[in-house]
Amino acid sequence: MSILSARIASGLLKRNVSLEQVFATIADTLPTCKVRNLAYSTLSILRIKPNGDCHLIEYDNPLLLRLKQGKIAPINRKKREIAGKETFESWFRIEPEDLLVLFSDGVLNAGVGGLYRLGLGYHGVINSVIDWADDYDYAQPIAERLIEVVDACYLGRIGDDSTSVIIKPRHPRTAVLLTGPPASAADDREVVAKFLNYQNAERIVCGGATGNLVARELKREIKTSLQYEDPSVPPTATIQGIDLVTEGILTLNKSLSKLKSGGEEWRKEPRADGATLLCQALTRADRLIMLVGTAVNPAHEEFMSSLQLLTRTEVVARLQEVLSQMDKEVIIEKY
Amino acid sequence: MAILMVSVCAGTSCHLLGNQAIVDVLENMPPSLQKQVKFGYTSCLGDCGEGPCVTIGDKVLKHASPERVLDMIKEELAAKK
Ligand code: FES
Numbered sequence: 001m002s003i004l005s006a007r008i009a010s011g012l013l014k015r016n017v018s019l020e021q022v023f024a025t026i027a028d029t030l031p032t033c034k035v036r037n038l039a040y041s042t043l044s045i046l047r048i049k050p051n052g053d054c055h056l057i058e059y060d061n062p063l064l065l066r067l068k069q070g071k072i073a074p075i076n077r078k079k080r081e082i083a084g085k086e087t088f089e090s091w092f093r094i095e096p097e098d099l100l101v102l103f104s105d106g107v108l109n110a111g112v113g114g115l116y117r118l119g120l121g122y123h124g125v126i127n128s129v130i131d132w133a134d135d136y137d138y139a140q141p142i143a144e145r146l147i148e149v150v151d152a153c154y155l156g157r158i159g160d161d162s163t164s165v166i167i168k169p170r171h172p173r174t175a176v177l178l179t180g181p182p183a184s185a186a187d188d189r190e191v192v193a194k195f196l197n198y199q200n201a202e203r204i205v206c207g208g209a210t211g212n213l214v215a216r217e218l219k220r221e222i223k224t225s226l227q228y229e230d231p232s233v234p235p236t237a238t239i240q241g242i243d244l245v246t247e248g249i250l251t252l253n254k255s256l257s258k259l260k261s262g263g264e265e266w267r268k269e270p271r272a273d274g275a276t277l278l279c280q281a282l283t284r285a286d287r288l289i290m291l292v293g294t295a296v297n298p299a300h301e302e303f304m305s306s307l308q309l310l311t312r313t314e315v316v317a318r319l320q321e322v323l324s325q326m327d328k329e330v331i332i333e334k335y
Numbered sequence: 336m337a338i339l340m341v342s343v344c345a346g347t348s349c350h351l352l353g354n355q356a357i358v359d360v361l362e363n364m365p366p367s368l369q370k371q372v373k374f375g376y377t378s379c380l381g382d383c384g385e386g387p388c389v390t391i392g393d394k395v396l397k398h399a400s401p402e403r404v405l406d407m408i409k410e411e412l413a414a415k416k
Contacts, residue, residue: 208346208379224345224376228358234350237378249347299348299383307351 001041002163005029009045019047023057024083044102052095052169058088062108062122065101066092070130073098094169099133099142101125106162107146111153120153129166139168174201175285179248180293180312181209182335191335192217195291204281205239207248207312210293215239230273244281246274249300252315255279259322282319287329292316294334339372339411341404342390346379349386357387360401364408371412 005026012022023045030041042060056064056075066073077088094100103125112119128149132142143166150162176198182191192214195203205211215222218241225235233254234247254275258266259282267283269276282288292313304311310318313334320330341361343354361374380388385397389404392411396403 209381211378212381222378224342224378226375228345228355231355234345234347235376247345247347247350250350297348297383299386303348303351 001031005043013047019045019055019057020082023059023085023087027059027083027085042104046100046102046167048094048167048169052093054090054092054094054100056088056090056092057082058090059085062103062105063088065099065122065126065129066094067099067101067126067130067133068095069097070133072126094167096170098169099129099139100165100167101129101146102165102167103146104161104163106160107150107164109160110150110162111155114155115153120150124149133168137168137170139166142166142168172286173284174198174287174289175204175281176201176289176291177204177206177282178210178214178291178293179206179252179316181207181213181295182293183295185295187335188213189217191291191293198289201289202243202281202285203241204244204246204278205242206246206252206278207293209297210248211237211239211245214242214245228273229271230275233273233275236272236274236277244277246278249304249309249312249315251275251278252312252319253309255282256310256315256318256322259283259319282323283326283328285328288323288331290316290320290330290332292332292334336371337415339392339408339415340390341372341374341408342377343374344378344380344386344388344390345376346383346386348383349379349388352386354387354389356401357389357399357404360405364405368405368408368412372408 009022009026012025026043030043044056044058044061044064046054046056048054058064064075066075075090075092077090080087080089107125108121109119125146128146129142132145136142143164146164147162176195178195182188205214211222218239220240222237222239222245224237228235233251237245239245251274255278258275258279266276266279294313316332320332323330343357345354364372377390380390380395382388382395382397387399389396389399391407396407
């Protein structure tokens with residue numbers, strides 16, 4: 001029910017439907033108690049614009065917490081009736097380094113009558129989250145740890161269901177990936193120069209020949225790692241000034257299947273093979289520019305079909321699909 | 336004693352053409368050879384159609400097999416003496 005509502009809400013918000021209308025649409029579908037005719041669902045909807053302006057409507061949920069530099073920054077709320085429901089509405093702005101914490105009453109009440117007489121409570125949540133806010137530069141692990149605490153409060157037994165959403169705004173991250181030599185060797189210089197021109201981006205090179213090209217232009221050495229971390233993925237290399245250098249075709253294909261598998265092991269994988277590192281780098285970015293050389297290595301053609309590998313241009317197009325579904329902006333330029 | 340540098344290509348083609356068998360044999364060389372040889376990986380050497388490729392000193396061995404790599408290491412070491 002909550003997942004479905006969240007899907008509907010985000011779908012409508014993407015289409016620029018106003019927050020009130022989204023609230024009203026969802027509120028109409030909320031189940032009500034047949035006997036007392038009371039809604040027993042609660043709801044918070046938050047819209048954040050790219051400039052940090054926030055619009056929040058809360059209905060019967062614990063109130064959103066905003067932390068600024070580790071301290072509570074109160075939010076001005078006004079009561080407003082929407083779709084026959086008594087809600088709180090607020091407008092505020094968030095900045096990088098702020099932290100927004102949304103959670104359901106299952107979190108607030110965690111441990112009630114057991115570990116805590118009155119449950120984890122606002123203070124329990126605030127104290128936990130403040131401690132972790134400095135430990136992580138992104139929100140996911142903070143939300144995971146909060147839910148772990150809740151689970152522990154319920155002593156691992158099934159209690160109330162608990163949801164938490166943590167938002168830590170930051171500036172968008174760009175990554176630029178160079179893979180494959182250009183179709184015409186005359187363009188080598190220009191393409192590599194273009195790649196190197198991206199200063200505030202994570203710079204990734206996928207491909208042995210491509211790595212050699214970049215090293216040559218930078219007049220730096222390319223050093224191949226001494227380790228095969230995963231026997232099916234050739235080792236990574238390093239070039240000073242480049243964030244990640246991997247082999248090409250096999251690593252790209254492996255990364256695509258990791259991203260498509262839906263599993264998330266590669267996020268935490270301690271083994272640092274090229275495909276795992278590439279998945280991590282690609283998903284860290286919000287905006288990706290892929291500079292794709294279309295020169296074909298004749299030696300590859302023999303094994304490409306027998307191993308059912310996608311060609312460079314094919315695999316890059318698929319990566320674009322998968323990453324776009326993760327709401328990333330992906331731009332492909334071919335040479 | 337001068338050390339002989341051996342680099343096994345870890346590019347796409349050489350990887351698929353079995354560079355691991357060569358690394359295995361390098362890792363298990365007799366101690367007398369191990370003392371005189373240092374080995375690692377290199378990125379694509381540009382002879383992908385003729386892999387696996389290995390550089391031994393300043394020579395490139397194409398279509399390398401574990402046996403040929405060992406033979407050539409011995410030859411190079413002998414020539415150096
Ligand atoms: S992959 Fe070894 S020479 Fe190209």
